[in-house]
Amino acid sequence: MKDLPNNFSKFFYFITIVASLICLGSILKMDWSLRAFLSVLIFGLLASASESLPVSLPRGGYVTVSFAVFLCVVILFPLGISSSVVAIGGLFVFGKEVRGQPLYKRIFNASQFVVSIGLASILIEFVGTRGSFAPRLILIYLGAAVVYMFTNMTIVSIALGELQNKSPWQIWLNNIRWSIPNFIALAPLGLLMALIYRNYGPFGLLLLFIPLLVSRHSFQLYIDMRENYLNTVEALVQALEAKDTYTSGHSERVGKYAVAIAEGINMSEDKIEFLKYAAVLHDVGKIGVSEAILNKEGKLLDSEWEAIRSHPVIGETIIKSIKFMFDIGQVVRHHHERYDGKGYPDGIQGEDIPLESRIIAVADTYDAITSDRSYRKGKTHEEAIKELKKVAGSQLDPKLVEVFCKAVTTESASQIINAGKVQIASSY
Ligand SMILES: [Fe+2]
Structure with a gap:
């Protein structure tokens, strides 16, 4: 806890105190019977089991199928029971994904569940009668589910924002796309669970376990597919870096500079991610060019130039054959086009060249210019900026050069270069 950002710690204590007050207040207010204790036990076990099977989100955080269980308890029981169940779900988590997880994470999760379920429960109590399934009430339950989801996502986004020093709003927007399918799949399941529990008791719930696990499995497959895609990209870049000594670290640095430009023109996070892959992969076609030519010192023959100039098209062909990467293929194809139309392979000009390709070109x-070659030393940041400005409008998009000059300073460039050096050293 000591090493965590100050703002996160404050937020952590705030959420934990609010959650403790909700939990204690509602538990003390309740009239506890054996049935109520049993409900906490059954649903607590269920919540803990679902929380123990999380699915990671691509940009931090994770989702679990426990949303269905939580919705079910908020529909069926007063806040004393539902807040105890979600607190158990947050605190008692098992499995390999959470091994070694610090205690504060569990406390934070349990607390944010309690706060979210607290708000959802207030909505149900305020406008409806708990436990009945009249059409009007189903709408209220869905409203409570939305309140739960929004509160939960907002708290998690603020916490992740403080921890990763990023904008919580951006994290919120990115994660909502992953949460909505989860919500659509799990909210009806939560309603169904409540209905079955009411009519058939705990044994009815067993029948629902299978679809719950299937739903988790399909979501996990979706995330795994993305993960495999990223691994493929990494393998392609590694294959290239092993072959072309000059390219070592180059792809990664180009990726970082490209992101700096993209952020400078306020490109959306989604497009930036797409650009990052394209930038890292831009020279992948060099895999198809002979090593002797790539590493040749001194002047190249015309035929050798021809071979090098084929790398954008080879790159596109390689990438096109991998599902998901088609658009990146277009960007890779055009990364050697010039703004004045004198580039290759198609000689297109100006804004006809995809924006991402123009960014990568800069x-x-x-x-x-700044990298060391065997025959010359790399130039300084200031010299490179001067050269970029010289070719702005002819070789490169002048607006993007201007953005680059503002976005990349001597300091940030040397950080990127040094980070690249460490990477190369550790990969040998
Ligand atoms: Fe290239």
Whole structure:
């Protein structure tokens, strides 16, 4: 806890105190019977089991199927029971994904569940009667589910924002796309669970376990597919870096400069992610060019130039054959086009060149100027900026050069270069 950002710690204590007050207040207010204790036990076990099977989100955080269980308890029981169940779900988590997880994470999760369920429960109590399934009440339950989801996502986004020093709003927007399918799949399941529990008791719930696990499994497959995609990208870049000594670290640095430009023109996070892959992969076609030519020192023959100039098209062909990567293929194809139309392979010009390709061209040129080659030392940041400005409008998009000059300073460039060096050293 000591090493965590100050703002996160404050937020952590705030959520924990609010949750403790909700939990204690509602538990003391309740009239506890054996049946109520048993409900906490059954649903607590269920919540703990669902929380123990999380699915990671691509940009931090995770989702679980426990949303269905939580919705079920908020529909069926008063806050004393539902807050105890979600607190158990947050605190008693098992499995390999959570092994070694610090205690504060569990406390935070349990607390944010309690706060979210507290608000959802207030909505149900305020406008409806708990436990009945009249059509009007189903709408209220769905409203409570939305309140739960929004509160939960907002608290998690603020916490992740403070921890990762990023904008909580951006994290919120990114994660909502992953949470909505989860919500659509799990909210009806939560309603169904409540209905079955009411009519058939705990044994009816057993019948629902299978669809619950299937729903988790399909979501996990979706995330795994994305993960595999990223691993493929990494393998392709590693194959290239092993072959072309000059390219070592180049792809990664171009990726970082490209992101700096993209952020400078306020590109959406989604597009930036797409650009990052394209930038890292831009020279992947060099895999199809002979090593002797790639590493040749001194002048190249015309035929050798021809071979090098084929790398954007080879790159596109490689990427096109991998599902998901088609659009990146277009960007890779055009990364050597020039703004004045004198580039290759298609000689297109100006804004006909995909924006991402123009961004990569600026990043690529800067890195080529500042990198050391066997026959010359790389130039300084200031010299490189001067050269970029010289070719702005002819070789490169002038607006993007301007953005680059503002976004990348001497300091940030040296950070990127040094980070690249460490990476290369550790990969040998
Ligand atoms: Fe290239």
